[in-house]
Amino acid sequence: MLSYLARRLIESFFVLAVMSLVIYALIGLMPGDPIDIMIFSDPEMTPAEAERLRAIYGLDQPIFERYLAWLGNALTGDFGYSRLYNQPALDILLPRLGNTVILMGLSFLLALAIALPAGIYAATRPQSPVDHAINLLAFAGISVPPFWLAILLIILFAVTLGWLPAGGMGDGRDFWADLRYLALPVMALTIATVGGVIRFMRAAALEALRQDYVRTALAKGLSGRQVVLGHVLRNAMIPVVTILALQMGNLFSGALITEQIFAYLGMGKTIYDAVIGNDYNVALLGLLLATLTTLLANLLADLAYSWLDPRISYQ
Template identity: 85%
Template sequence: MLSYLARRLTESLIVLAIMSFVIFALLGLMPGDPIDIMIFSDPEMTPEDAARLRALYGLDRPITDRYLTWLGAALQGDFGYSRLYNQPTLDILLPRLGNTIILMGLSLFLALLIALPAGIYAATRPQSLTDHAINLLAFAGISVPPFWLAILLIILFAVTLGWLPAGGMGDGRDFWADLRFLVLPVLALTIATVGGIVRFMRAAAIEALRQDYVRTARAKGLSGRQVVVGHVLRNAMIPVATILALQMGNLFSGALITETIFAYLGMGKTIYDSVVGNDFNVALVGLLFATLTTLLANLLADLAYTWLDPRISYQ
């Protein structure tokens, strides 16, 4: 197991290094740079001043030289400063990463709490009215665009009913007051996530119910609940674990849209603001955090296989 973990961590570091160059190159090829913004804000700046500033900040150098300079500083813990916030990049991103982890964690927990029982229930009653109703709701959740769903929730609960705030975050002094700001973004992400998990859980459970070990368990006299909990659920979770790992990227992108609409200060909104505001360092490190999240989710899914099915071994 230790050798497998070492190999996977090495592979993850290689992927992260490749992605860091790709993201750096794509951001570097975007039109405009901080010097162009300074030129627009200061009409008295001459072309000679702009050329001198580009040389000072290394913006006139090839993209590979600029990347190697950034990588050398990053390996020493220096990820640069934010142009928009005038603070070190990590001082901006780490608190907002915590906010996104809370948002995504609550959404994923609620989605699993709803999707796993619903998928199992539908699988044990195929082609029934309940099965069709669960499938219809799942397809509706998958089909609704996250931004449109977020706007509908704001109109209903914030504008029409006035029960919840339309956006923003609390001040951190009152937990229950701050919790009200999380309700709508968590609800929007949960609805957008739960439908896909229900569909995969239903399909995996139906496949598990057809296996010989389920017929054997029933022949031994086990009740339907014992068969589902003791045999079907654990085996059906193996493909679902894979899907959950792959959906971490989708959940993060959904959080980007949700955080932007609800003005929630998380990683998604910060990345969006940094790209729009040409805040190069924050955008780069934020996107690398998103890449790292997906890599870790896939690693955790692989480790979960050995717990779900003892026959799987990484020795």
């Protein structure tokens, strides 16, 4: 297991290195740079002063040389300064990464709490009215665009009913007040996630219910509940875990839209503001953290396989 973890960590480091080059190149090829913004804000700046500033910040160098300089600094823990916030990029992103982890974590756990029982329940009653109703709700959740869903939730719960705030964040001093600010974005992400998980859970459970070991367990006198919880659920979770790991990337992209609509100060909104404001260091580091989150989710999924099925070994 340790050798497998070491190999996966090395592979993840390689993927991060490649992604850092790709992201740096894409951001570097964007039109304009921080000096152009300075020129726009200060029309009296001469071309000579602009060129001097580009030389100071290394913006006159080829993009690959700039990347190597950034990589050398990053390996020492220096990810550069934020142009928009005038602070180290890491100091800006770490608290906002925590905000996004809270938002995504609550949405993910709530989606699992709804999707797993609903998928199993629908699979044990195929073609019943309950199965059709669950499928209809799942397809509705998959089909609704996250941004449109977020707007509808704001109109209903914030504007029409006035129960919840339309956006923003709490101050961290009142737990229940903070939950009120989280309610709408968590609801939007949960609805956008739960439909797909229900469909995959139902399909995996239906496949497990057709296996010989289920008929053998029923023939030995086990109750339907014991068979479902002890045999069907564990085996059905193996393909679902893969989907859940891939859902982390979709959840993060959905969080980007949701955070922007609800003015929630997380990674998505910060990356969006950094790209719009040509804040290269924050945008680059934020996208790398998003890549790292996806890699960790896939690693945890691989480790979960051996726990769900002891026949799977990484020795």
